[in-house]
Amino acid sequence: MEKNVIVGQSGGPTAAINSSLAGVYRTAKDRGAKKVFGMLHGIQGLLEERYIDLADHIKTELDAELLKRTPAAFLGSCRFKLPEIHEDREVYEKIFSILDKLEIEAFIYIGGNDSMDTIKKLSDYAIITGHPTRFVGCPKTIDNDLALTDHTPGYGSAAKYIGTSMKEIIRDSFCLEYNKGLVTIVEIMGRNAGWLTGAAALSKGEDCEGPDLIYLPELSFDIRKFGEKVQKLLGKKPSVVVAISEGIRTEEGKYVCELGNSVDFVDAFGHKQLSGTAAYLANYIAGELGCKTRAIELSTLQRSASHAASRVDILEAYQVGGAAVKAADEGDSGKMVVLQRLSDDPYQCGTEVKDVHKIANDEKLVPREWVNKEGTYVTNEFISYVRPLIQGDVSPVMVDGIPRHLYRPIELVRR
Amino acid sequence: MEKNVIVGQSGGPTAAINSSLAGVYRTAKDRGAKKVFGMLHGIQGLLEERYIDLADHIKTELDAELLKRTPAAFLGSCRFKLPEIHEDREVYEKIFSILDKLEIEAFIYIGGNDSMDTIKKLSDYAIITGHPTRFVGCPKTIDNDLALTDHTPGYGSAAKYIGTSMKEIIRDSFCLEYNKGLVTIVEIMGRNAGWLTGAAALSKGEDCEGPDLIYLPELSFDIRKFGEKVQKLLGKKPSVVVAISEGIRTEEGKYVCELGNSVDFVDAFGHKQLSGTAAYLANYIAGELGCKTRAIELSTLQRSASHAASRVDILEAYQVGGAAVKAADEGDSGKMVVLQRLSDDPYQCGTEVKDVHKIANDEKLVPREWVNKEGTYVTNEFISYVRPLIQGDVSPVMVDGIPRHLYRPIELVRR
Numbered sequence: 001m002e003k004n005v006i007v008g009q010s011g012g013p014t015a016a017i018n019s020s021l022a023g024v025y026r027t028a029k030d031r032g033a034k035k036v037f038g039m040l041h042g043i044q045g046l047l048e049e050r051y052i053d054l055a056d057h058i059k060t061e062l063d064a065e066l067l068k069r070t071p072a073a074f075l076g077s078c079r080f081k082l083p084e085i086h087e088d089r090e091v092y093e094k095i096f097s098i099l100d101k102l103e104i105e106a107f108i109y110i111g112g113n114d115s116m117d118t119i120k121k122l123s124d125y126a127i128i129t130g131h132p133t134r135f136v137g138c139p140k141t142i143d144n145d146l147a148l149t150d151h152t153p154g155y156g157s158a159a160k161y162i163g164t165s166m167k168e169i170i171r172d173s174f175c176l177e178y179n180k181g182l183v184t185i186v187e188i189m190g191r192n193a194g195w196l197t198g199a200a201a202l203s204k205g206e207d208c209e210g211p212d213l214i215y216l217p218e219l220s221f222d223i224r225k226f227g228e229k230v231q232k233l234l235g236k237k238p239s240v241v242v243a244i245s246e247g248i249r250t251e252e253g254k255y256v257c258e259l260g261n262s263v264d265f266v267d268a269f270g271h272k273q274l275s276g277t278a279a280y281l282a283n284y285i286a287g288e289l290g291c292k293t294r295a296i297e298l299s300t301l302q303r304s305a306s307h308a309a310s311r312v313d314i315l316e317a318y319q320v321g322g323a324a325v326k327a328a329d330e331g332d333s334g335k336m337v338v339l340q341r342l343s344d345d346p347y348q349c350g351t352e353v354k355d356v357h358k359i360a361n362d363e364k365l366v367p368r369e370w371v372n373k374e375g376t377y378v379t380n381e382f383i384s385y386v387r388p389l390i391q392g393d394v395s396p397v398m399v400d401g402i403p404r405h406l407y408r409p410i411e412l413v414r415r
Numbered sequence: 416m417e418k419n420v421i422v423g424q425s426g427g428p429t430a431a432i433n434s435s436l437a438g439v440y441r442t443a444k445d446r447g448a449k450k451v452f453g454m455l456h457g458i459q460g461l462l463e464e465r466y467i468d469l470a471d472h473i474k475t476e477l478d479a480e481l482l483k484r485t486p487a488a489f490l491g492s493c494r495f496k497l498p499e500i501h502e503d504r505e506v507y508e509k510i511f512s513i514l515d516k517l518e519i520e521a522f523i524y525i526g527g528n529d530s531m532d533t534i535k536k537l538s539d540y541a542i543i544t545g546h547p548t549r550f551v552g553c554p555k556t557i558d559n560d561l562a563l564t565d566h567t568p569g570y571g572s573a574a575k576y577i578g579t580s581m582k583e584i585i586r587d588s589f590c591l592e593y594n595k596g597l598v599t600i601v602e603i604m605g606r607n608a609g610w611l612t613g614a615a616a617l618s619k620g621e622d623c624e625g626p627d628l629i630y631l632p633e634l635s636f637d638i639r640k641f642g643e644k645v646q647k648l649l650g651k652k653p654s655v656v657v658a659i660s661e662g663i664r665t666e667e668g669k670y671v672c673e674l675g676n677s678v679d680f681v682d683a684f685g686h687k688q689l690s691g692t693a694a695y696l697a698n699y700i701a702g703e704l705g706c707k708t709r710a711i712e713l714s715t716l717q718r719s720a721s722h723a724a725s726r727v728d729i730l731e732a733y734q735v736g737g738a739a740v741k742a743a744d745e746g747d748s749g750k751m752v753v754l755q756r757l758s759d760d761p762y763q764c765g766t767e768v769k770d771v772h773k774i775a776n777d778e779k780l781v782p783r784e785w786v787n788k789e790g791t792y793v794t795n796e797f798i799s800y801v802r803p804l805i806q807g808d809v810s811p812v813m814v815d816g817i818p819r820h821l822y823r824p825i826e827l828v829r830r
Contacts, residue, residue, distance in 0.1 A: 013590045041592055071587035079591060163817045168719040171487035174825050175428045176494060177456055205814070207822035237825070279694075300712045304583040308722060310816065390816035399620070399804035401725065402578045407622035408654070410589050 001032040001329050002244045005058050007054075008039040008046065009073040010080070010111030010118065010237040014142045014154025015161075015309045016317035018406070019068040020110045022074065023321025024056050024138070026064065028106070029063060030331050038100055042078035042111070042119055047094060049170045051102075052408070063406055068314055069396055071304035072403040079163040081114050082121045092125045099133055106134050106328035110321070112141040112152075113363070116336050123334030127331035133324035134328040137336035137356055138320050142303045147362035148354050153320055154303070155195060156313030156389035161305040162188060162298065163390065168244065169296060170208055173239040180291040181234040186211070187278035187297040191247035194366040196302070198378040199266070199386055200243035212240050216248035218365050221256055226281070227288050229376065246277050246297075256280060307403045311392025316349060323351040330385025347388035416447040416744050418520040422469075423454040423461065424488040425495070425526030425533065429557050429569025429722045430576075431732035433821070436490065437555070438736025440469050441479065443521070446744050449692040452517060454599040457493035457526070458533055462509060464516075467823070478821055483729055484811055485820040486597040486719035496529050500543070507540045514548055519551050521743035525736070527567075528778070531751050535771045538749030547719045549743040552751035552771055553735050557597045557718045559610035562777035563769050564753035568735055569718070570610060571728030571804035576720040577603060577713065578617025578805065581658065584711060585623055588654040595706040597647040599656045601626070602693035606662035609633050609781040611717070613793040615658035616800055627655050632662035633780050636671055641696070642703050644791065649706060661692050661712075671695060722818045726807025731764060738766040762803035783827040 001089040005028040009017055015376040021038070028036045036054045052075075057062055067074060085092060099107065107114045107122065116137045123135040139146050144155035166186065190196040194216025204210025212233050214219055221244075233240045248256045257277040278295035286293045316339060323337045336356045342348040394410045396403030420443040424432055436453070443451045451469045454461040469488075473479055482489060500507060514522065522537065524530045531552045540551040559570035581601060586600045605611040609631025619625025627648050630636055636659075648655045663671050672692040693710035700709045731754060738752045751771045757763040784795040811818030827828050 013587055015776045044592075070586065071583045072673040073590045076592070077590045160816055165716060165724050166723060167820065168486045169715060171485065171820060172428055172715045172719040175488045175492045177459075177491070202817055205817065205819045210824070239825075276694075279691075294715070296716070297712065300584060300587045301580060301710070301711070301716070306583060307579050369645060387815060392816070393813065395810075398808065400802060401575055401807070402582060402617055402620065403621045405582065405586060410624070410654075 001028065001105055003033070003103045004035040004037060005038060005106045005108065005325065006032045006037040006051065006099070006102060006104045006183060007108040008042045009075045009077050009109065009139065010042040010109060010115040011077060012303060013072040013077055014140055014303055015071050015157040015306045016153040016313050017110055017140050018070045018074045019136050019151055019314045019317035020140060020321035022058070022064045022067045023318035024108050024110070024325055025058055027322035027325040032326065033105070036077040039203055041076035042077040042080060043082065043095070044080040045047065045250070047077065047091070049098060056407055057406070066397060066404055066406040068318065069306050069309070069394060069403065071306040074406065074408060078385065079114065080116050085121060085125055095122065096125070096129070096131060104133050106136065106325060107309035108136055108137040108324045108328065110140050112146060116356050117137055119336065120334060123356070126333065126346045134239045134331065134333035136324045136332060138324040139336060139338065142196060143190050143193050145363045146359065147191040147364045148339040149357050151339055151351065151389055153313060153317035156310040156316070157305065157308070158302050159199035159386050160310040161302050161308050162196060162199045164308060166200045166203035166241070166300060167208050170203060170211065170241050170296055173241055177238055178292040181290065182239045182292045183230055183234065183282070183285050183289070184239070184280040184294045185240065185282050186243050187246050187295070188243055189298070189302055190245045191365060192217055192365065194245055197245040198366060198382050201378050201383055202386065202390065206272070213242045213376045214378060215242070215244045215248050215376065216366055216371060217245040217249065218368070219371065220251045221248040222251065223256065223259070223284065227231060227285065230285055231289055234289065244277060244281065248277060266410060290297065307396050309394045310390045311394050312389055313377050314394050320351055323353070327353045342349060344384065344388070416443065416520055417803070418448070418518045418575045419450040419452060419790045420456060420521045420523065420740065421452040421466065421517060421519045421524040422525065424490045424492050425457040425524060425530040425774045426492060426556065427718065428487040428492055428497070429555055429570040430486050430721045431728050432525055432555050432569040432812060433485045433489045434729045434732035435553050435555060435568055435583070435736035437473070437479045438733035439523050439525070439740055442475055442737035442740040446740065453490040456491035456520070457495060458497065458510070458587070459493040459495040460491065461513060464513060464659050472821070472823055479818055481812060481821040483733065484721050484724070484809060484818065486721040489821065489823060492774065494529065496531050500536060500540055501760040509731045510537070511540070511546060519548050519573050521551065521740060522745065523551055523553055523739045525552070525553040525555050525559060527558070531771050531774050534751065537751060538771070541748065548719055549746065549748035551739045551743045551747060554751060554753065557611060558608050559777045560608040560780065561774065562779045562818055563754040563774050565764065566733035566754055566804055570685055570729060571725040572720065572723070573717050574614035574617060574801050575610055575715050575725040575805035576723050577611060577614040580617065580713060581615045581618035581626060582623050583655050585618060585626065588656055592653055593707040595704065597654045597707045597709065598700050598704070599650065599654070599660050599699070599709045599711065600663055600697050601656065602695040602710070603658055604661045604713070604717055605632060607632055607778060607780065610659055612658055612660040613781060613797050614796055616793050617801065626658045628657045629793060630657070630659045630663050630791065631781055631786060632660040633783070634786065635666045636663040637666065638671065638674070638699065640698065646704055649704065656767055659696065663692060722811050724809045725805045726809050727804055735766055738768070742768045759799065759803070
């Protein structure tokens with residue numbers, strides 16, 4: 001490398017997205033990049049010429065270690081899909097003029113499906129216009145739904161958090177005895193893909209029963225059958241714990257949380273918020289069975305729990321960041337780094353580079369054969385798949401009793 | 416000690432309640448107790464003669480260490496208030512006949528206010544009837560509302576978890592930019608006392624802004640003023656994070672969550688569940704200001720997060736368990752162990768024994784002078800008070816990527 005690199009983060013944050021950023025920075029510097037810029041709030045921020053020089057923030061190796069232990073997107077993120085090139089050339093001309101001004105040799109984008117779409121479009125435009133900048137994508141998402149990669153950075157830590165929290169929730173649920181029993185419904189992220197919800201099964205072991213039922217969004221949800229199963233379980237045990245995806249839908253395709261008539265679950269723009277699935281089901285069960293219920297939404301905690309991150313996840317996220325820069329430096333463009341599982345036992349994983357045209361917009365769902373026949377639990381194959389991804393810890397750097405993060409003062413913006 | 420000890424756990428579970436149990440067991444054995452029994456589900460279970468021999472479960476020192484890292488109540492818990500002696504002598508006769516059968520020399524009860532009431536009544540009955548068994552209470556609650564003790568075991572770990580999670584929530588809240596901003600409302604436990612909610616301030620430091628507003632239940636909540644404050648903040652920053660207690664009430668004394676007309680928040684018995692305060696306020700703000708909102712309930716996670724427990728808390732919980740046995744062995748009865756802060760800098764704390772008649776039913780609330788004038792944040796005195804209680808970590812024993820607990824198979828009960 002001779003000139004500069006620019007990197008951005010896009011889509012929902014994870015506990016590993018900053019580890020990828022640290023990997024990009026390290027490898028870019030090692031390979032001779034003069035400056036490494038970070039676009040603030042992804043491509044949307046870049047269009048407004050909002051960026052920082054990462055050398056002003058990652059000043060020492062300790063800073064890099066803190067960055068790996070910092071949740072959420074250090075550079076800020078965005079949900080922004082570029083228009084098709086023929087629809088709006090001006091946007092592309094603007095982006096490329098900024099890249100020229102900053103002398104960008106390599107553009108690295110850390111994100112999910114929409115981000116790979118951005119890489120695709122920008123690299124296509126570079127080809128059309130004969131522009132030398134290389135565009136490489138770095139995978140990221142807690143949902144684990146990116147095609148062509150064995151798994152995505154961010155998933156392992158979220159899965160570890162879910163397994164750990166489910167275990168604590170289950171232990172807590174057996175403390176007090178209720179006349180008609182207790183049913184706890186735990187709502188987990190994953191609108192379409194059940195990779196996260198299935199991770200609830202990680203709580204099961206020699207020292208924990210695990211959840212009683214797990215409902216993934218890939219299969220249609222029958223609320224009546226659900227009620228019957230819960231009733232049957234309550235006949236045998238004082239506490240029943242159920243893990244559900246926020247995105248479970250009825251046979252007719254309606255989100256379960258939309259079945260409630262409460263206006264509490266529609267936001268000011270009329271957007272249906274998927275929150276409230278657990279609350280709705282808890283209320284349904286309480287009404288049907290007369291038992292005590294509890295609804296727990298893991299919410300953003302499951303994607304920002306750096307204090308409980310998986311070492312395998314953080315290391316792999318760092319590696320894919322570096323691999324993206326390496327690929328760009330070696331001339332690759334319009335590519336995404338993927339993780340390739342080389343073996344299971346022992347677990348070994350390497351990176352590869354794939355054509356981003358093959359990936360974008362293709363969602364990887366949990367295969368039907370990794371869910372049991374009744375659709376109420378995941379199989380041992382699922383658990384074996386995810387188990388290696390949650391191994392090892394990343395001890396937080398504690399300051400005064402609370403984990404330390406790498407901090408970038410937020411612009412206070414007047415609206 | 417020459418004969419046997421029995422110990423029970425009562426009230427809501429914490430991340431430290433099992434450390435107290437481990438302390439009781441160790442000291443009882445060291446002081447010569449033959450058997451140490453554990454009543455299952457507190458005094459309620461004892462009345463049904465449900466108990467175990469702890470030697471069958473705490474077989475090694477490793478088991479004791481795992482017990483300290485196990486959340487929820489290992490023996491199970493109950494919410495059961497004994498009747499007055501003159502109201503129902505039979506209950507007392509039954510309990511004491513069981514104690515005689517098991518040759519109980521000391522009865523230790525780990526719990527909050529109701530549990531100290533149990534100790535009071537049983538020790539009074541022993542005095543009336545000239546019975547030799549000694550009754551000593553061991554404090555416990557995440558709410559920190561027990562009188563006469565500087566703080567309660569369980570509080571430090573919950574406070575540490577809340578500070579850690581708030582920090583992660585705040586970082587996450589700045590990732591994506593929304594047109595009209597984002598308001599996140601985090602609901603924290605503590606129906607009457609704001610000790611836990613105030614702990615949200617622990618997230619503030621060199622590397623984090625901390626929450627913008629903190630609303631404790633000790634002060635009446637004005638929803639209109641709240642909306643105005645949030646609106647003003649949104650004019651200056653893209654994300655506003657608010658910590659509220661589940662128990663905040665209006666000037667008229669009505670719980671804020673009851674202001675919603677949704678039937679979702681009443682359980683099958685007509686009991687008003689205090690859940691939903693954050694959801695209600697998020698909905699209110701979305702309606703008033705048109706911004707995006709998010710409601711996060713820390714729920715039972717805040718009381719069962721052993722994976723993130725405070726070392727000071729776990730150690731002190733262990734010490735008070737042992738101190739309770741020591742007191743009983745030395746002839747004390749009708750007493751409770753309390754924690755006494757000997758100095759702040761350096762932090763030093765010891766145990767003392769107090770007359771349980773002075774403690775029971777007296778709730779310790781956050782002093783008004785530890786909250787700012789507007790009632791929207793806690794003072795430095797509050798933070799200095801809680802800071803030493805969250806120091807140090809208790810590394811989980813990881814097995815296959817998930818923390819290991821000490822497990823007692825649950826009786827599968829037919830209802």
